[in-house]
Amino acid sequence: xxxxxxxxxxxxxxxxxxxxxxxxxxxxxxxxxxxxxxxxxxxxxxxxxxxxxxxxxxxxxxxxxxxxxxxxxxxxxxxxxxxxxxxxxxxxxxxxxxxxxxxxxxxxxxxxxxxxxxxxxxxxxxxxxxxxxxxxxxxxxxxxxxxxxxxxxxxxxxxxxxxxxxxxxxxxxxxxxxxxxxxxxxxxxxxxxxxxxxxxxxxxxxxxxxxxxxxxxxxxxxxxxxxxxxxxxxxxxxxxxxxxxxxxxxxxxxxxxxxxxxxxxxxxxxxxxxxxx
Amino acid sequence: xxxxxxxxxxxxxxxxxxxxxxxxxxxxxxxxxxxxxxxxxxxxxxxxxxxxxxxxxxxxxxxxxxxxxxxxxxxxxxxxxxxxxxxxxxxxxxxxxxxxxxxxxxxxxxxxxxxxxxxxxxxxxxxxxxxxxxxxxxxxxxxxxxxxxxxxxxxxxxxxxxxxxxxxxxxxxxxxxxxxxxxxxxxxxxxxxxxxxxxxxxxxxxxxxxxxxxxxxxxxxxxxxxxxxxxxxxxxxxxxxxxxxxxxxxxxxxxxxxxxxxxxxxxxxxxxxxxxxxxxxxxxxxxxxxxxxxxxxxxxxxxxxxxxxxxxxxxxxxxxxxxxxxxxxxxxxxxxxxxxxxxxxxxxxxxxxxxxxxxxxxxxxxxxxxxxxxxxxxxxxxxxxxxxxxxxxxxxxxxxxx
Numbered sequence: 001x002x003x004x005x006x007x008x009x010x011x012x013x014x015x016x017x018x019x020x021x022x023x024x025x026x027x028x029x030x031x032x033x034x035x036x037x038x039x040x041x042x043x044x045x046x047x048x049x050x051x052x053x054x055x056x057x058x059x060x061x062x063x064x065x066x067x068x069x070x071x072x073x074x075x076x077x078x079x080x081x082x083x084x085x086x087x088x089x090x091x092x093x094x095x096x097x098x099x100x101x102x103x104x105x106x107x108x109x110x111x112x113x114x115x116x117x118x119x120x121x122x123x124x125x126x127x128x129x130x131x132x133x134x135x136x137x138x139x140x141x142x143x144x145x146x147x148x149x150x151x152x153x154x155x156x157x158x159x160x161x162x163x164x165x166x167x168x169x170x171x172x173x174x175x176x177x178x179x180x181x182x183x184x185x186x187x188x189x190x191x192x193x194x195x196x197x198x199x200x201x202x203x204x205x206x207x208x209x210x211x212x213x214x215x216x217x218x219x220x221x222x223x224x225x226x227x228x229x230x231x232x233x234x235x236x237x238x239x240x241x242x243x244x245x246x247x248x249x250x251x252x253x254x255x256x257x258x259x260x261x262x263x264x265x266x267x268x269x270x271x272x273x274x275x276x277x
Numbered sequence: 278x279x280x281x282x283x284x285x286x287x288x289x290x291x292x293x294x295x296x297x298x299x300x301x302x303x304x305x306x307x308x309x310x311x312x313x314x315x316x317x318x319x320x321x322x323x324x325x326x327x328x329x330x331x332x333x334x335x336x337x338x339x340x341x342x343x344x345x346x347x348x349x350x351x352x353x354x355x356x357x358x359x360x361x362x363x364x365x366x367x368x369x370x371x372x373x374x375x376x377x378x379x380x381x382x383x384x385x386x387x388x389x390x391x392x393x394x395x396x397x398x399x400x401x402x403x404x405x406x407x408x409x410x411x412x413x414x415x416x417x418x419x420x421x422x423x424x425x426x427x428x429x430x431x432x433x434x435x436x437x438x439x440x441x442x443x444x445x446x447x448x449x450x451x452x453x454x455x456x457x458x459x460x461x462x463x464x465x466x467x468x469x470x471x472x473x474x475x476x477x478x479x480x481x482x483x484x485x486x487x488x489x490x491x492x493x494x495x496x497x498x499x500x501x502x503x504x505x506x507x508x509x510x511x512x513x514x515x516x517x518x519x520x521x522x523x524x525x526x527x528x529x530x531x532x533x534x535x536x537x538x539x540x541x542x543x544x545x546x547x548x549x550x551x552x553x554x555x556x557x558x559x560x561x562x563x564x565x566x567x568x569x570x571x572x573x574x575x576x577x578x579x580x581x582x583x584x585x586x587x588x589x590x591x592x593x594x595x596x597x598x599x600x601x602x603x604x605x606x607x608x609x610x611x612x613x614x615x616x617x618x619x620x621x622x623x624x625x626x627x628x629x630x631x632x633x634x635x636x637x638x639x640x641x642x643x644x645x646x647x648x649x650x651x652x653x654x655x656x657x658x659x660x661x662x663x664x665x666x667x668x669x670x671x672x673x674x675x676x677x678x679x
Contacts, residue, residue, distance in 0.1 A: 005371075006365050007364070007365045007366040007368070007446070008354050008364070008365055009362055009364040009365075010351065010354065010357040010358060010362065010363045010364075011357070011358065011359065011362045011363075011365070012357060012358060012359055013362070029394055029399060029400060030394050030395060033390060033391050033394040033395075034378075034391065034394075034395075035389050037378075037380055037383060037387070038381065039384045040382070040387070041380050044382050044383075111377075112377050112378045112395065113355070114350070114355060115353070115355070115371055115377045116353060116371055116377055116395060116396065117353055117354035117355050117369075118395065120572065185302055186302055187302040235532060271355075271356060271357035272356060272357055273352070274350065274355050274356045275294060275356055
């Protein structure tokens with residue numbers, strides 16, 4: 001349910017957090033409905049649409065694997081390199097695609113948002129959910145891929161669940177903040193797009209952590225929250241990078257801080273975003 | 278739960294907008310921190326205060342730019358007031374012309390679900406009411422086609438059907454009364470009446486004063502963001518007219534003439550608001566000359582309730598002569614009522630030069646015409662029908678040809 005059943009009282013002061021949480025909870029039907037609409041609209045007409053959603057990270061993986069094993073001689077002893085890379089590109093693809101897409105989520109729906117109230121946070125969340133729908137077939141393909149390359153499954157495969165949840169949480173927290181900021185700073189989407197390019201290289205997608213020597217570079221890469229998610233995924237599929245747990249604290253710290261920032265932003269601006277749309 | 282005393286309440290509500298010269302950017306923000314420019318500010322609404330009780334219908338009228346849409350946005354909960362408070366008890370449903378959240382690639386069925394959910398309906402409500410919505414919109418045959426193939430009329434019907442089905446506690450109607458064909462409008466009005474009877478509060482924003490008069494028990498008259506009148510509809514509409522005329526006084530400094538009362542007289546010579554088609558009626562008004570004028574033009578205008586001009590006529594051709602300052606003249610324009618059944622408005626006025634501001638008009642009078650039955654349209658030209666039998670002539674011609 002979008003607008004809260006009991007009504008509302010609006011003043012110039014921010015809404016109590018309890019109210020925001022209740023509004024969001026009541027909007028869960030709306031999130032599912034809008035995500036399905038987005039998903040169906042994206043893939044209904046384009047015959048290659050779904051294939052593209054699955055195929056793009058796969059193609060990226062193939063190219064990267066070929067380039068970096070042959071040209072740059074990145075070696076992952078004991079671990080199948082193509083699967084190693086594919087795991088990384090899949091997770092990265094979801095993350096980067098979600099945050100770039102979600103940054104314009106509120107502004108793109110200006111028409112709907114200016115006519116009726118629903119918690120604006122719904123819009124970036126819908127982008128996340130819609131991308132999750134597209135992500136699931138890729139996950140299946142990843143497992144098939146792994147098995148095809150002789151990578152064994154085992155207890156560690158269950159790590160896929162916390163890995164997926166962490167990925168979704170990280171993408172959501174960035175998405176919420178980016179979407180809110182983009183309303184006020186319309187260059188946000190370009191900043192995000194530009195940041196995504198170097199960010200990829202610093203996220204240990206195509207090289208293991210052991211490749212890094214102690215130093216500023218290694219610290220930066222460990223502080224990168226995306227690294228944490230990617231090594232978690234790798235631990236679930238191809239086996240853990242040496243010293244992988246060092247990447248996790250930063251990841252969860254970012255998630256916590258960004259969600260807190262999102263709460264503050266939406267609490268203050270949820271009912272006035274429209275003024276700038 | 279005890280029923281609340283009000284459905285909608287605004288207390289000293291105000292909304293201020295900041296005008297940005299350019300699209301705001303992060304880079305721009307950094308620059309602005311150093312140079313403190315004065316940004317343009319605009320109070321779209323200020324010190325607005327009124328209440329709507331459950332089951333009541335209140336209209337908001339005013340010129341364009343008076344703050345009506347901003348007020349509606351605050352009532353929908355879409356934007357928060359900068360000052361004061363806006364309180365609503367229950368669910369708000371804005372009745373908007375085109376479906377909110379409609380996506381062209383999706384079918385009508387899918388869009389009903391999306392639109393309904395955005396308006397606050399639960400899935401099970403939508404399942405239950407789906408057939409009702411489709412039959413109200415008369416789209417049974419097309420409901421599974423993507424809406425990009427719908428005509429604008431079909432889109433409007435579908436959007437309305439969903440908004441009405443949402444069973445809100447507060448219904449906001451924004452200029453939507455002019456859309457759709459007449460049978461559909463009638464259906465909408467009937468449904469709105471049913472919802473009102475069930476206790477929904479309705480807030481109407483419209484320029485169609487006849488509709489406002491028919492639907493609303495009270496009106497709020499707004500001008501430049503401030504409420505100028507809150508009270509019963511007929512007084513409010515008069516206040517609105519005075520406001521408009523007041524504005525006309527502002528545009529030219531002093532006019533050389535003043536229009537005093539305007540009256541509409543029926544066949545009997547008495548003031549009336551009901552006229553019969555085929556009878557004579559007179560539009561009579563008084564004019565006071567503050568300066569001497571040569572050959573002013575006295576004229577009248579008749580319009581339909583949606584503002585279409587049916588007939589405009591004046592003394593333009595016959596020179597009216599010279600009128601000295603201080604003279605008071607009564608002008609009576611007598612005409613045969615040749616109109617079908619309906620509601621109309623009449624205005625009289627005087628023009629003293631070809632300059633477009635050189636005109637003063639009297640109050641707009643609404644009147645009703647009881648027309649000849651089965652006559653439809655804008656004017657009743659009173660055609661007489663003659664039937665001639667041609668069959669005999671044809672037989673004669675063919676027999677001659679033989």
